[in-house]
Amino acid sequence: MTKGQLVLETGEVFSGEWIGYRGECVGEVVFNTSMTGYQEMLTDPSYAGQMITLTYPIIGTYGINHEDSESDFLQVAGVIMNDLCEEPNHFQSQATVTDILKKHCIPGLKNVDTRSLVVAIRKHGTIKGKLVLEKPFPDYKHEFILPDAKKLVRQVAVTSMVQTGAGSCHIVIIDFGFKKSMVHFLVNEGCKVTIVPYHYDMEAIEALNPDGIVISNGPGNPSELQIYFPKIRSVAESFPTLGICLGHQLIALAYGAKTEKLLFGHRGANHPVKDLQTGKINITAQNHGYVVNRESVNESIFQLTFEHVHDNSVEGMKHKQLPITTVQFHPEAHPGPRDTTYILTDFVQQVKQLKEEYLWEKV
Missing domain, CATH: 3.40.50.880 (Class I glutamine amidotransferase (GATase) domain)
Incomplete structure (x- = not known):
């Protein structure tokens, strides 16, 4: 399994296992406390430019269907979670979370300590972060440049x-x-x-x-x-x-x-x-x-x-x-x-x- 990291602009680093598209991204790191609805969240245009932390401990248990998406695309910049279910069990399930992340070229991390990450967000406020493949150089200088609202709205x-x-x-x-x-x-x-x-x-x-x-x-x-x-x-x-x-x-x-x-x-x-x-x-x-x-x-x-x-x-x-x-x-x-x-x-x-x-x- 490929290792990856979420690097925050405040200096904290959270490690996990890479899922989805193998490409680095920058976004505003936010969290959602809902117990269900991950498909709706990932496809909600309001999340454009943001990396969403899903705080429920296990994501993907009921899969992905063709009915509940809020738009035609995944809108998030990236997704961070704890446990990811790769074998969903639901009569409407037609794909896994991993499947759609790869299909829509969205990167993410699993097996992240999302509780500690949420504590950091609540401490600092909503902050910028970057999803990176594990680097051999720990002192690598990261840039955190995000698009403005006009560009985000034009995008969605x-x-x-x-x-x-x-x-x-x-x-x-x-x-x-x-x-x-x-x-x-x-x-x-x-x-x-x-x-x-x-x-x-x-x-x-x-x-x-x-x-x-x-x-x-x-x-x-x-x-x-x-x-x-x-x-x-x-x-x-x-x-x-x-x-x-x-x-x-x-x-x-x-x-x-x-x-x-x-x-x-x-x-x-x-x-x-x-x-x-x-x-x-x-x-x-x-x-x-x-x-x-x-x-x-x-x-x-x-x-x-x-x-x-x-x-x-x-x-x-x-x-x-x-x-x-x-x-x-x-x-x-x-x-x-x-x-x-x-x-x-x-x-x-x-x-x-x-x-x-x-x-x-x-x-």
Whole structure:
């Protein structure tokens, strides 16, 4: 078995056995605490540019299937785990984790002390790392150069318009790195869904005659996407709009708020979020390293609707006059608990109601 190492920019080195593509890579080292859902994580565009540490002790037990991927490709820069199962046992299994890592040219390490690695990440904050084949020269100088958000989004977003579904309600997704489960949910709610690249201009979006807009999740630092803030605000003020994860942050930034980086992010399927209107606690699926700064939100324009129970960070907002809603978590919950799927259901119902009212006004 080929030996490899994860070298952190802070100097720590974690050894393991090489899996997947035999090529070195650099990425932001993050961790996810979910017990299941490794296929969804590896294919989630929000992980572009990142090396994901899977903290559950054994990965791959139920294999890989053709149904649960969030995109057509593995999006992570690399993957780090403890034990890897090479003989999965599940009726839907069609490949192993090793198979898809090799197919998509993604490197990784197994038999790593992931507990110690997570302790290091929590100590230093999210840090850059490099996966390297074992070197004969321990004093080798490593470089940790990562792409910016514009490049990451360009890497994961669609390059041309995509349409699916045949419902009477037309939802346009502005794609910064959407998840397929989001589209599946909307189609199952009776929507026609059109996915357009993040750089689509306002006139082209208006020409599609949408009933509602979803601004998707995606990778990178949201403040690096400032060139798109004016368009996002214009779109949100023209159509009923839902922002999810990165989309939530972009809407906040478009209205003058600020974002800040969390020490080590929220990534997992068990994050408690409080509904500030009802006091109810929902368990949510999350994957983000940035949050909206609470003090920077103009509360004469936006009402805060959700907050994270652990650190009180902003998890949702609602415009006080316009049909604009945002959530930091993933309401489609794939993978994860389905406590907040009502967010998407309520959005679709709102869009349908507003469309009906508009049609009556024209009669």
